[in-house]
Amino acid sequence: MTGPQPSAAGEPLVSVVGVDAGGAPPHPVVAPLLARAGLVVGAARHLAVVPVPAGAATIVLGPLAPALDRLAAAVVAGTPAVVLASGDPGFFGIVRRLRAAGLPIRVLPAVSSVAAAFARAGLDSDGAAVVTAHGRDLRPALNACRALPAVAVLTAPGAGAAEIGAGLVGWPRHLVVAEHLGTDAERVTWTTAEAAAGRAWADPHVLLSLAPADIAGPGSPDPTGGGAPTGGEAAAAEAGPVGGHLPPGVGPVRGDNQPAAAPAGGWALPESAYDHRDSMITKAEVRALAVARLRPRLGRLIWDVGAGSGSVGIECALLGAAVIAVDRDPTAPVAANAARHGVHLRVVTGEAPAALRGLPDPDAVFVGGGGADVLDAVAVRRPDRVVVTLAALDRVAPAVHLLRAAGYAVSGSQLAAARLADLPGGSVRLAATNPVVVLTGERP
Template sequence: MTDPSRPLADPIAGSHDGPARGGVTVVGIDAGGRPANPELAEALAGAGLVVGAARHLAVAPLPPGCATVVLGPLAPALDRLLAAVAVGTPAVVLASGDPGFFGIVRRLRAAGLRPRVLPAVSSVAAAFARAGRPWDDAVVVSAHGRDPRPALNACRALPAVAVLTAPGAGAAEIGAGLAGWSRRLVVAEHLGTDAERVTETTPAAAAARSWADPHVLLCLADPPGPSAADGGAALSGIDGGAAPAGGATGMRWDNQPAAPPSGGWALPESAYAHRDSMITKSEVRALAVARLRPRIGRLVWDVGAGSGSVGIECALLGAAVIAVEHDSRAVARIRANAAAHAVDLRVVAGHAPAALDDLPDPDAVFLGGGAPQALAAVARRRPQRVVLTLAAVDRVGPAVGLLRDAGYTVEGSQLSAARLADLPGGSIRLAATNPVVVLTGEQP
């Protein structure tokens, strides 16, 4: 049986059996700062160079006279590792948790190294374990060293998300961004240390306090445990807190939460409750959703949502969605349709453009009907893409002009579908649907 800790033969770099042959071994250090892997001592015994954070070097049994590099900027450490490999000097890299999981292994391979990896338990696995919750249904995202908005939008869209945080992009900031979404948060600080604290809280309570950096954030949509309402009770036995209660919601809950929907998209109108055929037809919806480009990490507004079909299909593809609708009966239908398709939309009842004022900035916006005031308000928010459908031809020119004046490049097409329909006697005719113009504005 193949040893899973050893890499397969690489057609470019060849096969490495560890540091004895002049390769690089990456060893994970567990959440408490302890070198848990029993093979670490063997790996270090033959090492001529050890790279790691100061806290990891301090706990590792380094051989006498071994050269070390304290990790700060990664580039100098990569240069030393490449130089060591070039002359056959065995090297060891110490890293937190599982170094192949949002860790240094990716950067080493990008630099041309093919390391042997000895992982420890990742901080995400440890956080879910402390919460007493399975995580095969979770999506893991990072807000560390990158724009935190995609991580926030994943939390808005999906029922179970783990976030690797950074100063200024942690539980407080994500909690503030979840206003309007029903979520609970589990914040894991100082995992594996004597100061470990795992706290269940609400987004509003998380936004109102400070947290130790870095921490792991779990954003969950299942029903809150008995301690959630108090704004933050400790778990893991600290302060006698209880583990959060589990349970499913109406949201998608399977072991492939980031996969495309098994039932597809551009669903027939019969898949949605709607009023008097007032729904974006499936042929038009297919193009509109393609133009919106929904995926995990993006926020889509569905303005004048009607039945909610466009927003729901964006949510099925992983996007966070806010549906804006002024008609109270339509609002109820949107919520019912979202529940029927097991997605979570934030529904805002109100008239555009006023209802848009306090919403978080979108990445893409769909407007059914293209009312000029609403379109102008959307353009002022500068989303990357704006898609609108127009049945009235006289509205096309003004809409194109408004988008171009706002700095968008615009393309459009008129869709006119004819569907098969049965005739008496077994014949078939073509039944035309109303033609619709689809406009797409995109920031250059």
Template sequence: SGDPGFFGIVRRVRAAGLPVRVLPAVSSVAATFARAGLSWDGAAVVSAHGRDLGPALNACRALPVVAVLTAPGAGAAELGAGLAGWSRRLAVAEQLGTPDERLTWTTPEQAAATVWADPHVVLSLAPDAVPADRIRADNQPAAAPAGGWALPESAYAHRASMITKAEVRALVVARLRPRLGRLLWDVGAGSGSVGIECALLGAAVIAVERDPDAPIRANAARHGVDVRVVAGAAPAALDALPDPDAVFVGGGGTDVLAAVAARRPPRVVAALAALDRVAPAVHLLRAAGYAVEGSQLAAARLADLPGGSLRLAATNPVVVLTGELPEPSAWRKP
């Protein structure tokens, strides 16, 4: 049943040096989309079979169309529980290719409370029809965006220039290491530019912002990414969130940084404009077991002068701190 060369046994048999002749049937993923009557160009296909569930779950959190190959203990119930807070609908395909074949449309909450036949295939879908502009036309549903990242501030709605500048954002995003399968927090998100650019690189993102009028949702829609917005003040707003792989702290004091460090993400990145906060932040992260490095970024941009001359216009200096746990095992999972 299905294609043994697609997350199947062919690779292992060949690695053992055995001769292989493959007689494939319709793959379980193709069958599931067919039973659901859905197109699956632009879909990401991931596996939770024989591996950690986290990356597959984060792919469902990040992308609008994901198919997941499951295993006992890493199936629709566990995915449903992990998708609490994300707007998704699920299609669960059980017993494909048998007389007991069944396709069930459900919510994450209902899936979490149901016992499913193993193994099964889960489709995780944005709740409404996926707009055409959210389906990648380059056959790379989770690759780096063609338009790049570290976009200019004009690419985002923001108020009174309260936005992480492009030069700083370039380093911050590089330090966060976003990719498909990882979950990032953007704390004190403001315009959401850092989290949005991490989402553009395939990561699942939660933006925490106390200002209910912050333009995060509008900016995320503009760039075609799904960022979960949690309205509330940190650190209290962090308590119920799923554990992240990395955190960007763009706002708040040392109490916020301490709450983040207490959750033990493998990597913490903080941007600080006030110099008197740098030493306390470094000491706090080191006391929590993080190895810390930092850089001050002081960019100057070209600006026109009358008569065709040019000058350099300075931006505010910002200190970027990166804290990393000595054994970041969560980054090494498949």
């Protein structure tokens, strides 16, 4: 057997100790572990708050590779070592890297910063999604906040409350920013996306993104649902909601405890599951293919252009994607349908392509309405995928040529479904639906 092994007594020589973000006393075995440690590794702020023995060597974490080398050497030499980490080291923490390095470890977690943030805000956290923006692209974490009603984000410098707040402008969200948890400088601020974007925040901090109970419909000027402080009020909300109470309008998370799982009711739902006008809705058979081609999932942003009933965008949201629904009709039932299905869409009322200007860049776009100018405006934004449905055959070839000229590989199918319909006497027949061409443009 090769690689670092446990001590002769069978206990790992590397103890990974969580430094509590909630201020609770440490696990009772931490003090004796530190007392006999020959090497202690951790961030400067962690080394400053634990009793490091005078004879122990210390490594202040920066680049991880040198620390891993020193820990491996300590294991080979039989020197007990302690690694200090924030909260629960196995939750988006250092445990994964230590195990990948083959180090024998024992983990003593503390209260995670996410749990502490929810607790300090006086909120329940069951059903909330937890994502990280630390050391990776910010967009998936931002899109999770756009898509889901309750999200906790582990932030990093340059990928924190200011940047996420800027990306959430236009989505009705309450934000809670928890700074310096477990220290004398701890501060919990209830604010709005706009206010969060306009100020600096101390690192490290945890961001909670919460959707109001009543999502504002098209044209509503109030992105807070009437509950969170705005503008200058945000600075006065440092200690949290008045009297410790939740602002009115913060909505519950989904009750199935699966915020980004496949919906229990499935997708490609019948048209009767949506309010629509004059049968102007993407039929279930076509919608099944369109949604499959859009590849919705948590972390992706999808535009539904010419949304109408919003059936395509809603089913993408049910599968975890963030969705912007664009429609020129202010009375389109998309917002009501989204509320009916318990998902949160950003609804933009306006005529495309002008209404698309200023929207955040999408990962995929469904074009269910509009002409060549709309498709051209979409292609210019270079989403990974564009899905177009066309009933008029004379529009198919121009759409194919436009997408190919924009650098997309194009595939297409015509769907002509025939549905069972009852006849008198108990017999059945097939009733044809209008054939529709589905085009998919994919960037190589």
